[in-house]
Amino acid sequence: MILAPALQQAIKLLPMTNLDLIEIIDEELSQNPMIEIAEESIDKEATESAGDAGEPDTAAKLQQAATSPEGAEAADAEAGFQEYLDDGFRSNFSERKETLSLENMLSQSPSLWEHLNRQASMAFDDREDLEIAQFIIGNIDEDGYLSSPVEEIARLCPAETARVERIREKIKFFDPVGVGSLNLREALLIQMDHLAIEAPIARTIVDQHLHLIEKSDFAHMARLLDIPLKDVKAHIELIKTLNPAPGRRFAADKTSYVVPDIIVTKEDDEWKVTLNDEGLPRLRISPYYRHMLAKSAQGQPEAGDFLKDRLKKALWFLRSLDQRNQTIYKVARFVVDMQKDFLDKGMDFIKPLTLIEIAREVGVHESTVGRVVANKHMMTPRGVFPLKYFFHKSLHGDSGEEVSSLNIKERIRKIVEQEDGNHPLSDIEIGDILARENLKIARRTVAKYRKQLKILPSHIRKRKFIMEGMT
Numbered sequence: 234m235i236l237a238p239a240l241q242q243a244i245k246l247l248p249m250t251n252l253d254l255i256e257i258i259d260e261e262l263s264q265n266p267m268i269e270i271a272e273e274s275i276d277k278e279a280t281e282s283a284g285d286a287g288e289p290d291t292a293a294k295l296q297q298a299a300t301s302p303e304g305a306e307a308a309d310a311e312a313g314f315q316e317y318l319d320d321g322f323r324s325n326f327s328e329r330k331e332t333l334s335l336e337n338m339l340s341q342s343p344s345l346w347e348h349l350n351r352q353a354s355m356a357f358d359d360r361e362d363l364e365i366a367q368f369i370i371g372n373i374d375e376d377g378y379l380s381s382p383v384e385e386i387a388r389l390c391p392a393e394t395a396r397v398e399r400i401r402e403k404i405k406f407f408d409p410v411g412v413g414s415l416n417l418r419e420a421l422l423i424q425m426d427h428l429a430i431e432a433p434i435a436r437t438i439v440d441q442h443l444h445l446i447e448k449s450d451f452a453h454m455a456r457l458l459d460i461p462l463k464d465v466k467a468h469i470e471l472i473k474t475l476n477p478a479p480g481r482r483f484a485a486d487k488t489s490y491v492v493p494d495i496i497v498t499k500e501d502d503e504w505k506v507t508l509n510d511e512g513l514p515r516l517r518i519s520p521y522y523r524h525m526l527a528k529s530a531q532g533q534p535e536a537g538d539f540l541k542d543r544l545k546k547a548l549w550f551l552r553s554l555d556q557r558n559q560t561i562y563k564v565a566r567f568v569v570d571m572q573k574d575f576l577d578k579g580m581d582f583i584k585p586l587t588l589i590e591i592a593r594e595v596g597v598h599e600s601t602v603g604r605v606v607a608n609k610h611m612m613t614p615r616g617v618f619p620l621k622y623f624f625h626k627s628l629h630g631d632s633g634e635e636v637s638s639l640n641i642k643e644r645i646r647k648i649v650e651q652e653d654g655n656h657p658l659s660d661i662e663i664g665d666i667l668a669r670e671n672l673k674i675a676r677r678t679v680a681k682y683r684k685q686l687k688i689l690p691s692h693i694r695k696r697k698f699i700m701e702g703m704t
Contacts, residue, residue: 243553247560247604251494254554255512267540267547271517345377345412345483346370352407357400365390365400369413377412377420377480411479418443424475434458435468446472449689449696466700493612495565495620497576504573506566508558509612516554518547563595564605568623576613580643586624641672642682649688654698657691 249257262268343351349370357363368390372381383401387394404413410427411420421439425432437458438446445454446469455462476482496507522540529537568591574582588606592599609620625638648666652658658666660679667674683690689697 243556244604246553246557247601248607249557250608251492251509251511251513253608258514258516261550265543265547265550267519267522267543268516268550269519270514342483345375345480346373348483349373349404349407349412353404356403356407361392362396362400365392365397366404369397369401369404373413373480375480375484376478377409377414379413379415383415409476409479409482411476414479417477420477420479421472421475424479430471432468432471434460434464435471438468439472449693449700451696451700462700469700491610491617493617494561494609495611497565497569497611497613499576499614504569504576506562506569508562508565516551518544518551560595560597560601561605561609564591564602565611565620567591567594568611568620572623576615579615581640583623583639585638588624591624638682641667641674642686644670644672645679645682646686646688649683649694655695657694657698659691 246254246257262270350367353363353366353370357366365386369379369386372379372386374380379401383397384394387397390397401413405411405419405423406427407413411423414420414423418439422436425436425439430436438454442454442457445451445457451462451465451469455465458465492509492511494509496509498505498507522543526537526540526544529540568586569576571584571586574584588599588602592602595602606620606624611618611620611623622639644667645663648658648663660676660683663683664674664676664679667679688694
C-alpha cells in the first residue's frame with residue numbers, strides 16, 4: 234500500500250516524545266520558509282511594514298491570486314486551515330522557549346574509559362605499553378570487566394601474552410580497583426589485596442564458594458568450611474563491602490530524565506487531562522511568504538510554484554501535529570476514564586486494558602494506539618507512569634469479574650511480604666491463597682509473576698531469612 238505524504242508524516246510524528254518533536258520542528262523551520270514561530274512582536278512589525286509600503290491587504294492579494302488558474306490551487310490548499318493562517322490563532326504550543334542559564338549547566342563527568350586512560354598515560358612510560366593498555370581499556374565493559382580474552386588481545390596488538398597480562402595486572406589496581414578483571418572472583422580478590430584484608434576464610438569463600446553465595450546455601454558452606462553458620466554470616470558481611478561491579482560507579486552518573494507528555498490533575502472531583510506543551514513553539518504560516526505567494530501568482534510562476542509546494546508541505550506538517558495531539562489526548566482521556574478508581578484509591582483498583590479495546594473506543598487502528606503509547610509518560614498524583622503501564626492482560630475471578638494482572642502481581646508481593654520467614658510460601662501455596670480470594674491461576678503463572686517481581690524462590694528466601702536473623 235502506498236501512503237500519502239501527509240499520512241506518512243502523521244505516522245512518523247505519533248510515537249515521538251516532546252523532546253524528539255522539538256528537533257523535528259526545528260528541522261522543519263530551517264527547511265520550510267512558510268512555517269514560522271508566531272510572536273506578537275513579529276506580527277506587529279509585519280503589519281506595520283506592510284502598511285508603510287502601501288501594499289494592498291494580504292487577504293485581498295490571496296483573493297486576487299485565487300481568481301487566476303495559477304493561484305486557485307494555492308487558495309484551495311489553504312481552505313480548511315484558516316486556524317493556522319489566522320494571525321490571532323492560539324494553539325496549545327507555548328509561545329516562548331526558555332533561555333538556558335549558564336548557572337544551570339553542569340560539566341559532564343568523565344566516563345570510565347576516559348578515567349582509566351588518564352591513569353594509563355601516567356602509569357606507563359613506554360609507548361608500546363601505553364598502546365597495549367589503551368587497547369585493554371577499550372575492551373573493558375561498563376561493569377569494569379575485560380570482555381575479551383587476554384590471548385585475543387595479545388594477537389590483535391600484537392604482543393606477547395605475558396606482556397599483555399603484566400599490563401593488565403597493573404590496570405587492575407587503577408581506580409576503581411578491580412577494573413579489568415576477567416570475572417567476579419578475580420575482582421573481589423584484587424580488592425581484598427588492595428585493602429589488605431586479612432581474612433583467610435573470607436578469601437576461601439571468594440576463591441572457591443561464590444556459587445554457594447549465589448544460591449544462598451550457607452548451611453552447605455558452613456559444613457564445607459567446618460565453621461558455625463554464625464561465622465559464615467560474618468564473613469559474608471565482609472565480602473558484601475566489596476564492589477562486584479567496579480565500573481558501575483561511573484555508569485551510575487548517567488541519569489535519564491523523563492519529561493511527561495501527559496499531565497493528569499484533579500479539579501473539583503473531575504480528572505483533567507492536559508498535553509504537556511512546555512518547550513514547544515507556537516507555529517503558523519508566515520504572513521510574509523503568504524504575501525509573496527499572492528504576489529508571485531501574477532507574474533512569477535517559478536517562485537509561485539516553489540511557494541505553493543512549501544505551503545502544501547507546511548499545511549501537512551501543521552495538520553500532522555494537530556492530529557498527533559488529538560490522538561494522544563483521546564487515548565489519554567480514555568485511559569484516565571478507565572482508571573479513575575486507580576487514581577482515587579490505588580493499585581488494588583487498577584483495571585485491565587488492551588490496545589484493541591482502546592482502538593475500538595477511540596476509532597483508530599490498534600497499531601496507531603501502539604505508536605501513541607510508545608515512549609510516552611503520564612504524570613499523575615500517584616506518580617509518573619509510562620503509558621504502557623496501563624495496558625495489561627486480565628484474568629477472571631470465580632464470580633466472573635475481570636482482574637488486572639498488575640493487581641495480582643501486587644497481591645503476590647504483599648503475600649510474600651507478610652509470610653513467615655521460617656516457613657516461606659511456595660508457588661503452590663501462594664496459588665492456594667489467591668484461589669481462596671476467587672483468583673484461580675496456575676502454579677506456573679504464579680512462578681512467572683514472582684520472577685517478574687524479582688522475588689526469589691521459597692527455599693532461597695528461607696536461607697536468607699535464617700542468615701539475616703542470626704546475631
